[in-house]
Amino acid sequence: MRSLIGAGVVVALALATGCTYVTQGDLEQKRACIDVDGDGAPQDVGVTCEEDLETAGLDTYEVDCDESSADRAPHFEEIPYDGIDNDCDGADLLDVDDDTKPGISKADYEALGGMAWPDGLPGGEDDVDCDDDDETVFPGSPFEAPYDGIDSDCLGDGDYDVDGDNYIPTLNPNTGLAHDPPYNGILEDGDCDDNNADANPGAVAVDAPYDGVDINCDCANDFDADGDGFMWDQLSNETAFTTYVARYGCTFPSTPDWGDCDDDAAGVNPNATDEWYDGIDSDCLGDDDFDQDNDGFIPDGHSAVYTGSLAAGDCDDEDLNIFPSALELIGDVVDQDCDGGNDSSEFAFAEAEWESPRGPRVGWTGEHYVLAVGAQQWTDVSTGTPQIQDWPGLLFRFPPDSDNSTEVEARQTWNGVGGQADPLGEVIDMVTDSADSRVYLAVSMRRSVTTGDNTYLALRGFQWSGSVYTALSPVLQSVASPDLANDVEIQISDTGSVFAGSCGDPHLQYIHASWSTGSFSRKYVGATEAAGGQHCTLELDPSDDAGSLLHVQAPTDDPSPFLLRDSTAALFVDQDPLNAGTGTYAGYEFGVVNEDNGLVSIYDVVTGDTTVEGDTYTHTVFSNVVVYDIAADEAPNGDLFVVAVIEDQGTDGLKDLVMFHGTPGGTLVEVPLSVDDGRGTLEPHGASIHADDSRVFLAAAMRDTDTGTPADDVGWMFLGYAP
DSSP states (O other): OHHHHHHHHHHHHHHHHHTOOOOHHHHHHHHHTOOTTOSSOOOOSSSOOHHHHHHHTOSOOOOOSOTTOTTOOTTSOOOTTSSSOTTSSSSOOOOTTOSSOOSSOHHHHHTTTOSOOOTTOOOSGGGOOSOTTOTTOSTTOTTOOTTSSOOTTOOOOOTTOTTOSSEEOSSOTTTSSOOSSOOOSSOEEOOSOTTOTTOSTTOOSOOOTTSSOOTTOOOOOTTOTTOSSOEEOHHHHHHHHHHHHHHHOOOOOSSOOEEESOTTOTTOSTTSOOOTTSSOOTTOOOOOTTOTTOSSEEOSSOTTTOOSSOEEOOSOTTOTTOSTTOOEEETSSOOTTSSSOSSOOOOEEOSEEEESOOOOEEEEOSSOEEEEEEOSEEEETTTTEESSSSSOEEEEEEOTTOOTTOOOOEEEEEOSSSSSOOOEEEEEEEEEETTTTEEEEEEEEEEEETTEEEEEEEEEEEEEETTEEEEEEEEEEEESOSSOOSEEEEEEOTTSOEEEEEEETTEEEEEEEEEETTEEEEEEEEEESSOOOSOEEEEEETTEEEEEEEEEOOOTTOOSOOEEBSSGGGSEESSOTTOGGGTTTTTOOEEEEEEETTEEEEEETTTOEEEEEOSSOEEEEEESOOEEEEEEEEOTTSOEEEEEEEOOSSSSOSOEEEEEEEOTTSOOEEEEEOOOOSSSOEEEEEEEEEEOSSOEEEEEEEEEOOSSSOOBEEEEEEEEEOO
């Protein structure tokens, strides 16, 4: 357009020069329509140049705003950021998309040396629009959305790398789908947390477990530190684990496996096979690694590595029923209690100090096992206080499932009368009433009165009530004698009457008492100072309480025993009305006589034999063996059980304690019982035994032969039956 207008002017001038007269006005108009700078816009100064435009072939006419610059004309398109008003509208274009942010900084624009920076337009480096053709793209744009391929806020950060750690997520975190538009840059993918610059596949930091952060984006279970597939501490970590799975979308079992007890060891989890005795609970069962059968004891030989509290000594760590203090079963070849032998066990002891314990008595009340014993003094070491300092009696109670680790369940302290320090004699006897859970005790005791010492036969009763034994009022019978009885006997008749008798030097005493309407009272008592003896037994008439007799071993120089009978007319006689002197016991010189549970055990010093007599048999247990104490019982299956204190059968000079069991009339099995407590100075002093269909229960009083620091004791033992 610029060349056409110029050519027209030249032609006009040529014509005027050649042929035509041009007026001054025409000349001025022609001059005004001349496009001096050749930009297609003449320098119109108030005249019209339409003819020239038509001659030049132009449709419109715009006056040039700067005829000295070919870069400026009204019909020109404005070029942004060049410092020139190209379209002659009076301003340069600095904000193309009209989003209030310029496409060039003020400093760079002023360096062009062109137009001045307009007022009101920000010009800092941080204000430059990074895409001045998009009105949604500018510094501070609220339209910024990662993963759309557009840097809307002009921060220059990676639109696919929000945290700037040079890793992009494999999928769009907002949709879980592939990026749209796709990423076409050079960054690696695999970023599992694009909001945490420290979490990416190239992280060098150690991924700390249990913090819920997958720092290296390996999709490993943050709550399974050892990677064995099991997690630790479900109570504390379950909620955090659920959040972790939702956060990273990693693939884990839909039902997580918990129960790991050591999340630092891959070989320790609920599916692992435990290797015993290595100190590691590999299968996380919580059992002691040194106690394979979980019986509370470990085998010997682990003291160097075992740090637990369980006792050693288990001789079979694969059998729950074999361990020290287990219930030893009679009649098998298995050492249940790991003491090195069969059919017997080690004695259990109370936490107590004893002085001169008497021969004990054991029994079953129908609810509990009971042990009765007397002593010169007994001290509970838990309190250190002597319990009735002078000659007390004690009654211990044990539960029906007792073994040799069972502690005493309850204890009753008693003496002859109750509440008084009356010395008890050497011997006591006990009988139990399983129908009413009662215990009856007979004891000889001495009391000082104004007329001198009296010896009493005391009959005591105890009934289980609530959690203790209630002591019943005693029944007493006395003779004027300073000497305690040599022997006492107690029995219950078929009608429920209780009979007690004692014999001394020389005196006899007899009590017949009964239980009725919640009270314990005597029906008949008797005594004589005319005769006595070393041993006495009661003979009861099953159908007639009044026919009960006290058989007495009379002194050897007086063959006629005295008898006490529950009848006034025959209280004292010098000849046995039942002719007992020429009957069963004719010619006997008793060394020991005991009657227990219907069995009479007799050691005859004349023959040297010791026999046990039942209703249908007499069985010889010893021949030519001195017996100091003996007790017997018959189990419901008919087996006979005998325990005896006998003369030393070895070389230590101490009395021995033995047990026999078997079928009466056959060969009884002898089982030695050790009372050795490690000092080698204890010897048995008295013993008792009870057998029922569940347990064999025996006890022994033990005297310390060390005269320097004597420490007597009372022990008990529970045994079971082999299947």
